[in-house]
Amino acid sequence: MQYKVFVDGQEGTTGLKIFEYLSKLSDIEILRIDSDKRKDTEERSKFLNGADIVFLCLPDSAAKESIALVKNEKTRIINASTVFRTDKNWVYGLPELKNQRDLIRGASRVSVPGCHATGFILTVRPLIEAGILQNDYPVTCYSVTGYSGAGRSGIEEYENSSLAAAKKLNVPRHYALQLNHKHLPEMKMYSGLLYEPLFTPVKANYAQGIAMSVPLISRNLPKKSSAKDVHEVLSAYFESERFVRVMPYDSGDYLDDGHFMISECNNTNRLDIFVFGQNDKITIISRYDNLGKGASGAAIQNMNLMLGFDEGNSLAG
Numbered sequence: 001m002q003y004k005v006f007v008d009g010q011e012g013t014t015g016l017k018i019f020e021y022l023s024k025l026s027d028i029e030i031l032r033i034d035s036d037k038r039k040d041t042e043e044r045s046k047f048l049n050g051a052d053i054v055f056l057c058l059p060d061s062a063a064k065e066s067i068a069l070v071k072n073e074k075t076r077i078i079n080a081s082t083v084f085r086t087d088k089n090w091v092y093g094l095p096e097l098k099n100q101r102d103l104i105r106g107a108s109r110v111s112v113p114g115c116h117a118t119g120f121i122l123t124v125r126p127l128i129e130a131g132i133l134q135n136d137y138p139v140t141c142y143s144v145t146g147y148s149g150a151g152r153s154g155i156e157e158y159e160n161s162s163l164a165a166a167k168k169l170n171v172p173r174h175y176a177l178q179l180n181h182k183h184l185p186e187m188k189m190y191s192g193l194l195y196e197p198l199f200t201p202v203k204a205n206y207a208q209g210i211a212m213s214v215p216l217i218s219r220n221l222p223k224k225s226s227a228k229d230v231h232e233v234l235s236a237y238f239e240s241e242r243f244v245r246v247m248p249y250d251s252g253d254y255l256d257d258g259h260f261m262i263s264e265c266n267n268t269n270r271l272d273i274f275v276f277g278q279n280d281k282i283t284i285i286s287r288y289d290n291l292g293k294g295a296s297g298a299a300i301q302n303m304n305l306m307l308g309f310d311e312g313n314s315l316a317g
């Protein structure tokens with residue numbers, strides 16, 4: 001059977017990447033809207049209602065508009081935007097969480113997790129489930145990310161050399177310093193924490209790749225668990241996962257002269273988790289491609305599950 005697939009937002013950063021993946025698949029027919037009609041409501045409505053699967057790769061307001069245009073029971077939506085990620089009528093598209101795969105397989109509305117949220121939830125949730133992190137722990141976290149996470153306008157800002165020079169974009173920049181980043185609600189809801197973490201992202205002068213770090217202190221954990229205990233729990237949780245690897249404990253082998261390499265998962269759908277420890281200090285780092293497991297790769301992985309395809313169809317790594 002050939003499934004009809006429409007990418008609303010086909011010319012944006014996540015849309016283009018989704019197209020790259022889709023072009024490697026044979027059991028689907030890609031519906032392409034004319035470039036000059038891609039913002040025409042009537043035309044979009046035809047495409048949205050004619051598809052079996054729709055990817056929404058749009059700003060939040062346009063994504064909401066598209067969802068309202070779908071008037072039939074058949075069209076299943078995979079939404080990359082922030083809206084509805086914590087809505088009970090939508091399934092959160094993070095298959096590596098226990099019991100989530102079956103929900104995704106049967107869902108008609110799936111939201112793709114935010115890029116920062118992906119690494120955070122995958123490290124914190126298993127620890128809470130195992131009882132080695134209490135759900136009221138005052139969690140802090142920070143991520144270092146490439147600029148492509150900010151979409152077309154963010155990319156243009158960094159890649160236009162005179163603008164980048166004028167804005168001094170050659171150095172890393174903290175942002176969301178009001179401590180209200182838009183991913184906090186989903187980070188809280190799907191990690192199982194009672195309170196939002198204190199999260200400070202840093203955007204740097206490179207295109208792709210995220211490292212999300214979560215530090216913990218053993219003496220403040222209920223069982224005084226060590227970094228090795230944390231590593232064991234995470235290794236067991238993700239043992240049979242194809243796209244999530246827990247790397248050997250405290251391994252300097254994966255560092256370059258003592259430095260962490262953020263971009264090693266780029267252009268794959270992989271997410272690597274590292275645990276480092278010293279006395280009662282623990283740090284967990286997850287690294288992945290913000291355009292891979294952080295967005296378009298995850299969107300395709302969800303589509304594969306929803307259509308009963310092999311979960312890794314067309315996904316590198």
Ligand SMILES: NC(=O)C1=CN([C@@H]2O[C@H](COP(=O)(O)OP(=O)(O)OC[C@H]3O[C@@H](n4cnc5c(N)ncnc54)[C@H](OP(=O)(O)O)[C@@H]3O)[C@@H](O)[C@H]2O)C=CC1
Pocket residue numbers: 008009010011012013014015038039040056057058059060062080081082113114115148149150151152153290291294295
């Ligand atoms: N980049 C990333 O790493 C991630 C992005 N996301 C989310 O995915 C969504 C898309 O992001 P991204 O691809 O980066 O954004 P981009 O800005 O790169 O692309 C958005 C696309 O949507 C088009 N568009 C805007 N308004 C409309 C409309 N009314 N009708 C049809 N098309 C429209 C834009 O066209 P034009 O440029 O002509 O306005 C553009 O092609 C966002 O919600 C974002 O938050 C999620 C995870 C990660």
Ligand SMILES: CC(=O)N[C@@H](CCC(=O)OP(=O)(O)O)C(=O)O
Pocket residue numbers: 080081082113114115116145146147148149150154182183201203294
């Ligand atoms: C570098 C950068 O600006 N990244 C974006 C998030 C990218 C992402 O995951 O986006 P959505 O939640 O919009 O889907 C940010 O931190 O706001």
